[in-house]
Amino acid sequence: MSASPAPALLIDDPAVLVEALQRQGWRVIGPQARDGAITYDPLTPGATLPKGLTDTQEGGHYRLGAGDPGRWFDYVVGPQSWKKHLFPSRQKLWEASRTDDGFAVTPVQDDYPKTAFFGVRACEIAAMEVQDRVFDNGDFADPGYGRRRAATLIVAVNCTRAAATCFCASMQTGPRAKAGFDIALTELATGTGLLVEVGSDRGAEIVDGLDLPRANAAHRAEAEAASAAAAAMQTRAMPPGMAGVLAANLDHPQWQVVADACLSCGNCTMACPTCFCSDVEDVNDLSGDHTERWRTWDSCFTVDFTYVHGGAVRRSTASRYRQWMTHKLSSWEAQFGTSGCVGCGRCIAWCPVGIDITAEAAAIAASPVPKE
Amino acid sequence: MTAMPKPGAMPDPMVPRRFRVRKAWDEIDGVATMELDPVDGPQIAFQPGQFNMLYAFGVGEIAVSISGDAARADTLTHTTRAVGAVSTAITRLKAGDMVGVRGPFGSAWPIAEQEGRHIVFVAGGLGLAPLRPAIYHVLNNRDRYAGFTLVYGARSPSELVFADEVKDWKSRFDTEIEVTVDHAAPGWTGHVGVVTTWLDKTLLTVDPATVSAFMCGPEIMMRFSAASLANAGVAAERQFVSLERNMKCAIGFCGHCQYGADFICRDGPVFRYDAVAARLKLKEF
Structure with missing residues (x-):
């Protein structure tokens, strides 16, 4: 997706774009207000985008409520990420059946039609680009992930407000998407529509068919200013240089402090848009003649995660929290050339006890253990 | 360690290939060795120190080092200790039984x-x-x-x-x-x-x-x-x-075997000692 010089346009109602995509045969997955939260589910024809909603987020707190009734995208990220579509939480990898001379294995491919992700925030594009590196590591590529990613069109929405849990500005992943989208929308002043920018030829083709009016320089400046305001309102920030700080502080007393609060529930890993760990399980039928290999999301917060004969390696919560956070902020950089954190704040909001990764990082950065 | 040949034509690295047990015998109580012949495709060529993922039908898959002579191109040998459900099933395999294999994976002894x-x-x-x-x-x-x-x-x-x-x-x-x-x-x-x-x-x-x-x-x-x-x-x-850690995929995707920045399945299992010495001193790392 190379940057395209196509001029910015204006659209009054984002649903027009959803309908255009659907008419062109795209399955559109977009935000839905469901169970008191924003979720990312397929938009059935005629389904409406949520409007007039906003969210309040804090450590261990998320509420979706009424906002400015004229605004489409005044909520930010909910508990789910697009990860669940590109890297399904349960995925059948293959099946095997008993035969006269042993067994036969049949690979399984899931059905993933060409799909448009509608309403992808900048931090979420960054998260996808992180997982792109995870699932194609140079030696091996996950064929399912690659196939799904290639069949996915990205319609980004640039955030014009931030929740209290957001810290994308400090991770340089947002709030404005610079690349990685086919089409990007930025909501302008209430009632004046949305700025439409094109990020790829594929996106240009879709937008061309809509016959939209051109935006002027003032519109573009307003969109930039709205994103800048969303960055400026962020109250949390990741301290700089955490990769080195954590690598040098693996014995820091703060690991035990956070472990005393941490329930080791794994919510942060499930909500995280980049966490990629998985387990496999074999599911047999009652005859014992048919079996299926499933891949499921897993979490480094479980004791079983490190089980080897004789027991688990990481038995204490402190060791498991250390693993999660040092992986996310430190060893990830050595593995994949990027931080594993995109600053979306989900792990803060969805932690049942409100553990704040930025505060934990700051606590260690502020009192590093002296070198031996 | 040393650069490894990538596993041969493997359409999906998570799908096992079928092998048949040529011979199997007990070494000591609870430890068995088996020699495997490929049913689908060529025999696995490996370097000393590498491992395979062995699959027992209907039971599951585990990482097992290759214990045979890499110079014997026709033979793939594994020695397994029965400690869990899968390893127990693998140690009970007899000549003629079928087993699934993915591999070879990992770094080799730089011998x-x-x-x-x-x-x-x-x-x-x-x-x-x-x-x-x-x-x-x-x-x-x-x-x-x-x-x-x-x-x-x-x-x-x-x-x-x-x-x-x-x-x-x-x-x-x-x-x-x-x-x-x-x-x-x-x-x-x-x-x-x-x-x-x-x-x-x-x-x-x-x-x-x-x-x-x-x-x-x-x-x-x-x-x-x-x-x-x-x-x-x-x-x-x-x-x-x-080194040894829990492994589910052996291709760097499942995350289980991470050891700091290293995936033991890809960056290991063989390491130069000075690369891991500091980590070996850490508890529960």
Whole structure:
């Protein structure tokens, strides 16, 4: 997706774009207000985008409520990420059946039609680009992930407000998407529509068919200013240089402090848009003649995660929290050339006890253990 | 470690290939060796130290090191200890049974790079299995190495695997082999004590500047053996270890085997000791 010089346009109602995509045969997955939260589910024809909603987020707190009734995208990220579509939480990898001379294995491919992700925030594009590196590591590529990613069109929405849990500005992943989208929308002043920018030829083709009016320089400046305001309102920030700080502080007393609060529930890993760990399980039928290999999301917060004969390696919560956070902020950089954190704040909001990764990082950065 | 050939034409790296058990036998109580022939596609070519994911139908999949001779291109050999459901099922396989295999995976013992040197192998328990392909390589090409020492320890005489083969190796005139057990049993006339006791003694008779060491066994054994080697003057960059962690995929996707920034399945299991020495001192890492 190379940057395209196509001029910015204006659209009054984002649903027009959803309908255009659907008419062109795209399955559109977009935000839905469901169970008191924003979720990312397929938009059935005629389904409406949520409007007039906003969210309040804090450590261990998320509420979706009424906002400015004229605004489409005044909520930010909910508990789910697009990860669940590109890297399904349960995925059948293959099946095997008993035969006269042993067994036969049949690979399984899931059905993933060409799909448009509608309403992808900048931090979420960054998260996808992180997982792109995870699932194609140079030696091996996950064929399912690659196939799904290639069949996915990205319609980004640039955030014009931030929740209290957001810290994308400090991770340089947002709030404005610079690349990685086919089409990007930025909501302008209430009632004046949305700025439409094109990020790829594929996106240009879709937008061309809509016959939209051109935006002027003032519109573009307003969109930039709205994103800048969303960055400026962020109250949390990741301290700089955490990769080195954590690598040098693996014995820091703060690991035990956070472990005393941490329930080791794994919510942060499930909500995280980049966490990629998985387990496999074999599911047999009652005859014992048919079996299926499933891949499921897993979490480094479980004791079983490190089980080897004789027991688990990481038995204490402190060791498991250390693993999660040092992986996310430190060893990830050595593995994949990027931080594993995109600053979306989900792990803060969805932690049942409100553990704040930025505060934990700051606590260690502020009192590093002296070198031996 | 050394660059590995990528596994051959593997359309989906998570789908096992079918192999058939040519021969299977018990080594000691609860430890069995099997030789496998491919049912689909070519035999697996591997380098000493690499491992495969072995699948028992309807039970599951585990990582198992390859214990045979890499120079025997027609044979794939695995030695497995029954500790869980899958490993138990694998140790019970008989000639003619089918098993799924993915691999080979991981880094290899850089044994060819240490030609001309005195090779010291330190093995604990079933740690001899991942070392055995490297041992075969040195014994098959003995004239290319300055010396061969194996220090092999187990908890008790009944826990010594490949005991007859170790005796054959010892009967050669160009090997130095010390076998020791933590706890003797009636009839045991060999050494009693920890591996490092005999490692220290054998190191007195060689020039440490010529030694390259390959270690596999419990992490504590490798740590203390590395300390012995360091005390004797063997350079850290001439020491190599094989590490073990939980693995579900072996291709760097499942995350289970992470050891700091290393995925043991891809960056290991064989590491130069100085690359992991600091981490081996960390608890629950």
